[in-house]
Amino acid sequence: MTALITGAGGGLGRAIAMAMADRGAVVVATDIDLDRARETARLVEEAGGRAHAVAVDVTDPASAAAAVQAAVAAAGPLTALVNNAAIYATIRRAPFDEITVDEWDRVMAVNLRGPWVMAVAARDALQDGGRIVNISSATVYSGSAQWAHYVASKAGVIGLTRVLAREFGPRGITVNAVAPGFTLTEASYGLIEDADSYGVARSALHRSAQPEDIVGAVLYLAGPDSGYITGQTLVVDGGRQFI
Ligand SMILES: NC(=O)c1ccc[n+]([C@@H]2O[C@H](COP(=O)([O-])OP(=O)(O)OC[C@H]3O[C@@H](n4cnc5c(N)ncnc54)[C@H](OP(=O)(O)O)[C@@H]3O)[C@@H](O)[C@H]2O)c1
Known part of the structure; x- marks a missing residue:
């Protein structure tokens, strides 16, 4: 697999x-x-894995095309594309009527245009039978206040996932989304006060998510065992919401 x-x-x-x-x-x-x-x-290789590093600005089709070309040159045709990049760490939260047009557009450009741009760039590099996994967010279902731009962008990712599922389907390529709940990444600590306890009481599992709690769903949807699942969104939030 090349991802x-x-x-x-x-x-x-x-x-x-x-x-x-x-x-x-x-x-x-x-x-x-x-x-x-x-x-x-470097960390992947230190752990015994194989990895290459490539720069990309997912908002820019030329940058995306160059990144995919560099990836194929280094690692061969792709079996999986994981669209995880987003404006999250640096988002400016605000009531819906105080979000600026520039901030709205900045979030949409990375979070929604980005996965589309990357899918276009990777179209020919993705092997038939391959996988696309788009990272959405459980905020789509909770409708978190003061995140109108972010939540709308992540809802758009779910719509895009469904369309791409139909259009890539004839090649046996599946396209699914993972919608994580609040997860303790460095970005989350910067965004939310009391991050360690945030949402824990509402979670069926009564604990916070570490990044490792989310990766299993991505591995499954990017792997060989999910070949008849496409266009779906898998919520991974420790049971905070039942969709
Ligand atoms: N953590 C959570 O609670 C949570 C919950 C639900 C969904 N998610 C989603 O999960 C994903 C990862 O989140 P995270 O917590 O790991 O946040 P993160 O650290 O902010 O990850 C986002 C990554 O995207 C990169 N990026 C930003 N703009 C880019 C661009 N134009 N082109 C390419 N890369 C760009 C960022 O790079 P720089 O830092 O260098 O700008 C950063 O490395 C995001 O899609 C986020 O929306 C997170």
């Missing part, structure tokens, strides 16, 4: 990269910050 992961310079993307490499995948860790992608590749 290209966006936003793999830290947080959930890095955890996905580590887990996929652990299962034998050649990982192409991409991020807008090449140094952070290189650090992920």
Whole structure:
């Protein structure tokens, strides 16, 4: 398996990269910050896996095309694309009528245009029978206040996932989304006060999520055992909401 992961310079993307490499995948860790992608590749290799680091700005079709080309040159045709990059750590939360147009567009460009741009760029590089996994968010179902731009972008990801499932389907390529609940990444600690206890009481499992709690769903949807599942969204939130 060869997997290209966006936003793999830290947080959930890095955890996905580590887990996929652990299962034998050649990982192409991409991020807008090449140094952070290189650090992920270094950690993968230190753990005995195979990885390459490539820079990409997922909002930019030329950058996406160049990244996919570099990935194929380094690692061969892709079996999986994981669209994980997003404006999350640096989002400016605000009531819906105080979000600026610039901030709205910045979030949409990365979170919604990004997965589409990457799917277009990876179309020919993805092997038939391959996988696309898009990272959405459980906030789509909770409708979290002061996140209108973020929640709308992540709802868009679910719609995009369904359309891509139909359009890639004839090639045996599945397209699914994972919607994580609040997860203790570095970004989350920067965004939410009392992150360690946030939402715990509402969770059926009565504990917070670590990035490693989310990766299992990604591995499954990116792997060989999910070949008849497509266009779906898997909520991974410790049972905070039942969809
Ligand atoms: N953590 C949670 O509670 C949670 C819950 C639900 C869903 N999610 C989703 O899970 C994913 C990972 O979240 P996380 O917590 O790991 O946050 P994160 O650390 O902010 O991860 C996002 C990554 O995307 C990168 N990125 C931003 N703009 C980019 C661009 N234009 N092109 C390429 N890469 C870009 C960021 O790079 P820089 O940092 O260098 O800008 C960062 O490495 C995101 O899609 C997020 O929306 C997270």
